[in-house]
Amino acid sequence: MKFKNFNLDRWLENWLIEDMGSGDLTTDLIVPERAVAKAYIHSKDIGLLAGVDVAGRVFTLLNPNIQFTVYAQDGARLDKQTVIATVEGDARSILTGERLALNLLQHLSGIATQTAQFTALTVPYGTRLVDTRKTTPGLRLLEKYAVRVGGGFNHRLGLYDAVLIKDNHIKVAGGIKAALELVKKEISHMTKIEIEVEDLAGVEAALRGGADVIMLDNMDCDQMIEAVKLIGGRIPVEASGGITAKTVAAIAATGVDIISVGALTHSVRSLDISLDIDIIK
Numbered sequence: 001m002k003f004k005n006f007n008l009d010r011w012l013e014n015w016l017i018e019d020m021g022s023g024d025l026t027t028d029l030i031v032p033e034r035a036v037a038k039a040y041i042h043s044k045d046i047g048l049l050a051g052v053d054v055a056g057r058v059f060t061l062l063n064p065n066i067q068f069t070v071y072a073q074d075g076a077r078l079d080k081q082t083v084i085a086t087v088e089g090d091a092r093s094i095l096t097g098e099r100l101a102l103n104l105l106q107h108l109s110g111i112a113t114q115t116a117q118f119t120a121l122t123v124p125y126g127t128r129l130v131d132t133r134k135t136t137p138g139l140r141l142l143e144k145y146a147v148r149v150g151g152g153f154n155h156r157l158g159l160y161d162a163v164l165i166k167d168n169h170i171k172v173a174g175g176i177k178a179a180l181e182l183v184k185k186e187i188s189h190m191t192k193i194e195i196e197v198e199d200l201a202g203v204e205a206a207l208r209g210g211a212d213v214i215m216l217d218n219m220d221c222d223q224m225i226e227a228v229k230l231i232g233g234r235i236p237v238e239a240s241g242g243i244t245a246k247t248v249a250a251i252a253a254t255g256v257d258i259i260s261v262g263a264l265t266h267s268v269r270s271l272d273i274s275l276d277i278d279i280i281k
Helices: 008-020 025-030 052-062 091-125 140-149 167-173 176-186 200-209 221-231 248-252
Strands: 036-043 067-070 083-090 128-130 163-165 193-197 213-217 237-240 258-260 273-280
Touching: 008 052, 008 091, 025 091, 036 091, 052 067, 052 083, 052 091, 083 091, 091 128, 091 140, 091 248, 091 273, 163 167, 163 176, 167 176, 167 193, 176 193, 176 200, 193 200, 200 213, 200 221, 213 221, 221 237, 221 248, 248 258
Parallel strands: 128 258, 163 193, 193 213, 213 237, 237 258
Antiparallel strands: 036 083, 036 273, 067 083
């Protein structure tokens, strides 16, 4: 799997500007202008790789003559000795791009690793694990890509590609029935409508109102089992709210179709990945 997006170069250029400002003061003072180096990017951790091509693009944007050779593709299992890639060429460009490339590689690999751990717990139940919009501003598409590398799926990408009626919308509208009616008056027949409910009465109201997907928000497992029975397979059922690795299997066992987990992206530990220069001349 590879990340493909026409905006990638623009994002990376902006992040390089943020980091470099007017230039890499330390590198420019220490490294000779014509110095050539070879560096190894390697894992010091166990996990799942994501973002290797994104990291490589950091270096080739800085200097198109840099040779970035990939030895492990996204989705590869990493151990503490895995060589991921080599970077050869202008030494200044390698050192200038090092931090941004590693920040992205470590963060995306951490997301893919955590997603794979959650997915392993839900697969036996046939439940689809999805992310949320609880992403880092500016990194959403990359983070959602990393979730897919880890075996998960994406929820809506933003506010624009699906309707998700949450508790505050329901309060403003005056109830579940009113909220669904307001949306259905205007929405395209191509757009799905999901609604968040907190109890079985909410499930019944959502069914009567014609929701396409029902989200069970912060229900306990016994409530979820009853909700799944009530819905009876007529529409997909999603569970959400404070789900952790300790609780996800029990929730999957209730029979829900989808489990959304904000922690896949909003509270992930980055993988330990390093770049070491081996040759400089």
